[in-house]
Amino acid sequence: MKVVVLFSGGKDSALASILLEPFFDVELATFAFGPYDTDNAAKGAAEVLNLPHRTIVFDDEVLEEALGMLLSAGYPRDGLNHLHRRALEVLSQDAEFVADGTKREDRVPMMTPDGIRSLEDRKKVHYIRPLAGYGSKTINALASSYMDFETLNSEVRPASDFEVGLRMALEERYGQEAVARIFPAHHMHTRVIRRKRI
Amino acid sequence: MKVVVLFSGGKDSALASILLEPFFDVELATFAFGPYDTDNAAKGAAEVLNLPHRTIVFDDEVLEEALGMLLSAGYPRDGLNHLHRRALEVLSQDAEFVADGTKREDRVPMMTPDGIRSLEDRKKVHYIRPLAGYGSKTINALASSYMDFETLNSEVRPASDFEVGLRMALEERYGQEAVARIFPAHHMHTRVIRRKRI
Numbered sequence: 001m002k003v004v005v006l007f008s009g010g011k012d013s014a015l016a017s018i019l020l021e022p023f024f025d026v027e028l029a030t031f032a033f034g035p036y037d038t039d040n041a042a043k044g045a046a047e048v049l050n051l052p053h054r055t056i057v058f059d060d061e062v063l064e065e066a067l068g069m070l071l072s073a074g075y076p077r078d079g080l081n082h083l084h085r086r087a088l089e090v091l092s093q094d095a096e097f098v099a100d101g102t103k104r105e106d107r108v109p110m111m112t113p114d115g116i117r118s119l120e121d122r123k124k125v126h127y128i129r130p131l132a133g134y135g136s137k138t139i140n141a142l143a144s145s146y147m148d149f150e151t152l153n154s155e156v157r158p159a160s161d162f163e164v165g166l167r168m169a170l171e172e173r174y175g176q177e178a179v180a181r182i183f184p185a186h187h188m189h190t191r192v193i194r195r196k197r198i
Numbered sequence: 199m200k201v202v203v204l205f206s207g208g209k210d211s212a213l214a215s216i217l218l219e220p221f222f223d224v225e226l227a228t229f230a231f232g233p234y235d236t237d238n239a240a241k242g243a244a245e246v247l248n249l250p251h252r253t254i255v256f257d258d259e260v261l262e263e264a265l266g267m268l269l270s271a272g273y274p275r276d277g278l279n280h281l282h283r284r285a286l287e288v289l290s291q292d293a294e295f296v297a298d299g300t301k302r303e304d305r306v307p308m309m310t311p312d313g314i315r316s317l318e319d320r321k322k323v324h325y326i327r328p329l330a331g332y333g334s335k336t337i338n339a340l341a342s343s344y345m346d347f348e349t350l351n352s353e354v355r356p357a358s359d360f361e362v363g364l365r366m367a368l369e370e371r372y373g374q375e376a377v378a379r380i381f382p383a384h385h386m387h388t389r390v391i392r393r394k395r396i
Contacts, residue, residue, distance in 0.1 A: 097336070137318070137324060138326060
């Protein structure tokens with residue numbers, strides 16, 4: 001059975017993949033916006049994990065939809081949730097099982113129970129959140145057993161999550177001031193740099 | 199790292215154990231009330247799974263607390279949640295990691311977010327719900343790949359979950375009428391009868 005995991009190159013989606021690996025053929029997938037090659041961090045992390053990886057470029061209108069949500073809300077939540085849902089929908093087109101690295105304490109991005117039911121029914125897909133029943137402390141303990149990872153500020157683009165591409169698009173069109181207004185300062189991301197056990 | 203899994207002998211707690219097995223030393227634990235040897239189904243299922251198992255007998259007052267809740271509410275929810283929380287507290291006394299087989303769609307028994315935080319902080323324990331991010335359809339697909347199980351009516355005591363002991367105590371003290379008033383009729387339980395892959 002194959003599962004496609006929405007993968008940023010960070011600790012959480014990497015651990016989700018490791019937890020699925022004994023039971024599924026795991027494939028990693030990272031989303032990017034057309035103009036930006038934000039998938040490099042995830043590509044590198046996938047190599048480190050020794051798992052197959054592909055990059056999927058969102059349709060152009062998806063970036064416009066998400067930017068519209070960011071600008072009208074003034075905060076990133078709705079836009080990030082929108083991208084997460086769209087990404088899972090795209091993955092569901094050619095997979096029986098899709099997964100992500102969202103965990104027990106996560107608030108954004110997060111599928112609602114209704115959203116999950118809708119995705120699974122419309123797309124005939126099984127959606128799995130391997131970390132949904134794990135707290136942050138447990139995840140840190142497990143992740144440290146299986147990987148080395150570094151924690152870096154969003155501004156140096158350490159990971160390939162949706163935030164990186166949204167920040168680049170906002171900066172290009174509206175300047176650094178718009179980025180600073182919408183995204184929190186000093187937001188940290190993790191990046192996997194070594195797998196400790198196979 | 200050792201994890202103790204709250205185990206009924208049914209499909210869900212068995213699959214939770216199988217999902218943890220590549221990453222932890224898994225030990226299964228089943229709770230019983232003093233007067234009733236309701237742990238036989240779980241013992242047999244643990245043998246089938248080839249995982250170490252122990253039975254823990256609740257302190258006498260725990261049965262009284264749960265029966266009180268059942269009788270005053272007229273439905274089993276509060277009593278089942280109480281037993282679930284007490285069982286996890288007992289397991290947490292001598293384990294760093296504790297787990298159960300509760301899944302995405304489950305409503306009872308279920309720890310609240312506040313209850314989870316309280317358990318983890320007071321007992322210095324990591325509480326894991328391996329199936330929290332899996333829907334019923336996904337669980338059935340995975341469980342069928344790894345186990346044969348049968349589905350039987352509660353009345354024939356197929357599993358070792360809390361309901362079986364509560365039904366026995368209610369019947370002994372208040373008659374079958376009390377059982378029928380509080381518990382739903384035709385409630386089905388699963389029991390693992392064979393492990394398909396190691």
